[in-house]
Amino acid sequence: MDKLIESRDTVNRWLERFGVRFGIYKNGVFKEQLFPFDSIPRVIPADDWRMLEQGLVQRVDALNRFLYDVYHDKQIIKDGVVPAEFVYSSKGYTPECEGVTPPHNIYSHISGIDLVQAKDGKWYILEDNLRIPSGASYPMIARTITRKVSPQTFQENAVVDSRDYSQLLKEMMDFVNVNGGANVILTPGRYNSAFFEHSYLAEKTGALLAFPGDLMVENDQVVYTDMYNERHLVGCIYRRVSDEYLDPLVFEPSSLLGIPNLMQAYKKGNVAVVNALGNGVADDKGIYYFVPKMIQYYLHEEPILSNAPTYLPYFEEDYRYILEHLDKLVIKDVSEAGGYGVVFGRDLTPERLEELKQLIMADPRRWIAQEVIDFKDLEILEGDQRVERKADLRAFVVSGQTTKVWKSGLTRFSRNPDSFVVNSSQGGGFKDTWVLEQ
Amino acid sequence: MTASICNAISATKANRLYWLGRYAERVYLSLHLLRKFYDKMIDGSGDEYLDYYKRLDATTVYPDYTSFMLGYMYDTKNPGSLVSGLELANDNAIVLREEIMSETLSYIQLSLVKIKAAAAEGVTNITDLQNITDYLLAFWGSADERIYDDGVRDLLRVGKLVENMDMHVRFDYPFYRIAETYESLKKCADDFDGILDPVILEQLDRLLDEDCYQSEDTEYKFKLLKYVNHLVLL
Numbered sequence: 031m032d033k034l035i036e037s038r039d040t041v042n043r044w045l046e047r048f049g050v051r052f053g054i055y056k057n058g059v060f061k062e063q064l065f066p067f068d069s070i071p072r073v074i075p076a077d078d079w080r081m082l083e084q085g086l087v088q089r090v091d092a093l094n095r096f097l098y099d100v101y102h103d104k105q106i107i108k109d110g111v112v113p114a115e116f117v118y119s120s121k122g123y124t125p126e127c128e129g130v131t132p133p134h135n136i137y138s139h140i141s142g143i144d145l146v147q148a149k150d151g152k153w154y155i156l157e158d159n160l161r162i163p164s165g166a167s168y169p170m171i172a173r174t175i176t177r178k179v180s181p182q183t184f185q186e187n188a189v190v191d192s193r194d195y196s197q198l199l200k201e202m203m204d205f206v207n208v209n210g211g212a213n214v215i216l217t218p219g220r221y222n223s224a225f226f227e228h229s230y231l232a233e234k235t236g237a238l239l240a241f242p243g244d245l246m247v248e249n250d251q252v253v254y255t256d257m258y259n260e261r262h263l264v265g266c267i268y269r270r271v272s273d274e275y276l277d278p279l280v281f282e283p284s285s286l287l288g289i290p291n292l293m294q295a296y297k298k299g300n301v302a303v304v305n306a307l308g309n310g311v312a313d314d315k316g317i318y319y320f321v322p323k324m325i326q327y328y329l330h331e332e333p334i335l336s337n338a339p340t341y342l343p344y345f346e347e348d349y350r351y352i353l354e355h356l357d358k359l360v361i362k363d364v365s366e367a368g369g370y371g372v373v374f375g376r377d378l379t380p381e382r383l384e385e386l387k388q389l390i391m392a393d394p395r396r397w398i399a400q401e402v403i404d405f406k407d408l409e410i411l412e413g414d415q416r417v418e419r420k421a422d423l424r425a426f427v428v429s430g431q432t433t434k435v436w437k438s439g440l441t442r443f444s445r446n447p448d449s450f451v452v453n454s455s456q457g458g459g460f461k462d463t464w465v466l467e468q
Numbered sequence: 469m470t471a472s473i474c475n476a477i478s479a480t481k482a483n484r485l486y487w488l489g490r491y492a493e494r495v496y497l498s499l500h501l502l503r504k505f506y507d508k509m510i511d512g513s514g515d516e517y518l519d520y521y522k523r524l525d526a527t528t529v530y531p532d533y534t535s536f537m538l539g540y541m542y543d544t545k546n547p548g549s550l551v552s553g554l555e556l557a558n559d560n561a562i563v564l565r566e567e568i569m570s571e572t573l574s575y576i577q578l579s580l581v582k583i584k585a586a587a588a589e590g591v592t593n594i595t596d597l598q599n600i601t602d603y604l605l606a607f608w609g610s611a612d613e614r615i616y617d618d619g620v621r622d623l624l625r626v627g628k629l630v631e632n633m634d635m636h637v638r639f640d641y642p643f644y645r646i647a648e649t650y651e652s653l654k655k656c657a658d659d660f661d662g663i664l665d666p667v668i669l670e671q672l673d674r675l676l677d678e679d680c681y682q683s684e685d686t687e688y689k690f691k692l693l694k695y696v697n698h699l700v701l702l
Contacts, residue, residue, distance in 0.1 A: 046581060047574045049562060171570075204470045212474035220563050232566035237471075239566045244478045256476035257702075258661065265471055 034180035038069035066459035072441040085334030095328040097137035122310020137306040141427040160313040165440040167227040188467035192438030196234035202430030206302040211263030213237040247291035266302040315364035339401040343394035359399040489627020491557035496604040542587035575607035629653040
């Protein structure tokens with residue numbers, strides 16, 4: 031593996047060559063940055079992976095059942111397992127999706143589940159991303175490059191080949207495709223932070239990459255318009271545009287990114303939308319608390335993977351605990367994503383702690399609190415030195431005919447020695463994730 | 469249900485392919501022509517760059533040769549500079565990854581990285597940019613090799629051939645080169661219904677006459693360039 035580790039700069043040059051960047055807005059100005067790759071992989075032994083795989087499939091299956099239930103019978107609410115206000119006050123709850131059934135009842139086709147490993151080796155789920163989880167393309171292309179740059183590393187180590195992600199995506203899109211029309215990836219455009227991913231996945235899955243304006247709805251069918259104004263039927267849209275911008279006639283009327291009348295075509299079952307609309311209700315940080323209960327409720331199984339110990343100020347007992355232990359907890363604003371809205375109590379001055387307390391008291395539903403997990407640090411190269419940094423793992427679970435976990439994932443690490451925040455938008459880097467054959 | 473294979477090209481993509489072809493060819497030919505002028509200046513008065521620039525109808529004024537070279541190669545505010553040409557090629561290429569493939573795109577990326585590094589070092593010797601010429605040749609090779617969709621490849625090539633005609637007319641290349649490129653362009657555009665303006669096509673068919681071309685009539689050349697640049701309806 032030493033050869034590969036020494037090749038970090040070579041791999042990064044290859045990534046630059048292929049335009050592997052992510053976009054970021056700073057002070058209103060769009061900038062594209064390289065996503066720094068660290069060549070020391072995260073290695074997951076086969077036994078650990080088997081457990082993770084089972085736990086992730088179980089979790090995503092339960093979340094899909096929950097989404098169907100929320101927009102149909104609401105049995106989980108009626109049975110008092112999830113309080114109604116958590117569902118209906120969630121920003122992600124979408125009344126327009128009531129009674130709408132996506133093809134094959136699949137809501138979360140691509141789930142990005144964030145995990146961390148504690149120092150004792152135990153894995154914890156940190157977050158479920160069920161709307162538009164991004165990041166798979168980086169380890170995908172990195173593996174292709176590292177195999178080229180250091181073939182002997184892969185001859186000497188029995189690492190599962192992870193270059194099949196695009197195949198998993200394609201199979202899933204084909205499965206949910208409703209009419210044999212084209213598979214399309216809908217991007218908001220070049221200035222989206224994940225544009226590289228949109229274009230790379232289109233290349234690798236053979237899907238059409240559509241920009242705003244390329245798709246329209248005619249007679250309740252979605253069509254792609256070519257240069258001669260001819261229409262081509264679309265059967266599946268892997269959209270990388272948020273729900274609120276997806277159909278200006280139903281959601282945000284000023285949106286230029288969406289497809290007018292898409293909701294009508296979708297409701298009639300004339301197009302599959304990946305991921306389905308309305309998923310935000312299930313990846314709400316408040317709903318996260320209830321996922322283990324969902325697993326018991328829908329699958330009658332014990333959860334294989336644990337949540338990070340979480341408190342909801344909504345519950346009286348938790349509320350008191352949070353206010354008493356605020357300086358030891360990590361507090362998350364349920365409406366934020368991308369590492370924003372995450373505050374470590376220990377980093378706050380007494381004045382700021384008091385301010386936060388007031389905010390929690392004023393709007394308890396807006397917050398969750400978690401115990402700080404002592405992450406297992408991973409080694410990274412800082413210059414030529416090996417140093418340890420916090421890292422998480424985003425596992426990608428693809429739900430089509432069956433639910434499958436991609437045998438790799440995005441390992442993100444913090445470059446700042448004092449930080450637990452690993453998001454690329456906050457300066458983090460990434461590593462390859464090796465799953466060992468045995 | 470397996471999705472059908474759809475090779476449809478949207479109007480926006482067609483436009484981007486065309487302009488990617490044009491910008492890639494413009495930078496490639498600019499480097500080639502600059503090298504020729506660079507050589508001329510060894511024996512000349514040193515003012516030859518003025519003629520080079522005049523032929524491109526450039527408006528930015530550079531007081532001397534060194535500022536011309538630095539400005540023409542690296543000035544991001546000059547839309548006619550090499551770095552601007554590569555930026556524009558890249559702006560189109562980056563949104564066409566799935567059509568042209570990552571490998572083809574990579575040669576535009578490499579060219580851009582190279583010219584930015586040269587700009588940072590203040591390189592004025594044109595031969596130091598030879599890598600960009602090599603990358604652009606590789607770009608066209610990769611396009612031929614890796615783009616399976618004839619429509620995508622031909623749209624790129626239409627852009628290339630239009631730019632080739634434009635630059636060659638400006639720099640008084642022999643008539644047979646212009647005429648050959650024009651025939652290739654028509655052949656290349658043959659599969660695209662209505663992509664060439666029929667009125668301009670007729671005018672160009674008439675205008676491309678060897679005697680007229682060699683007459684040094686500036687109005688003729690102006691007209692020729694105008695028609696070449698308005699021929700494609702994208």
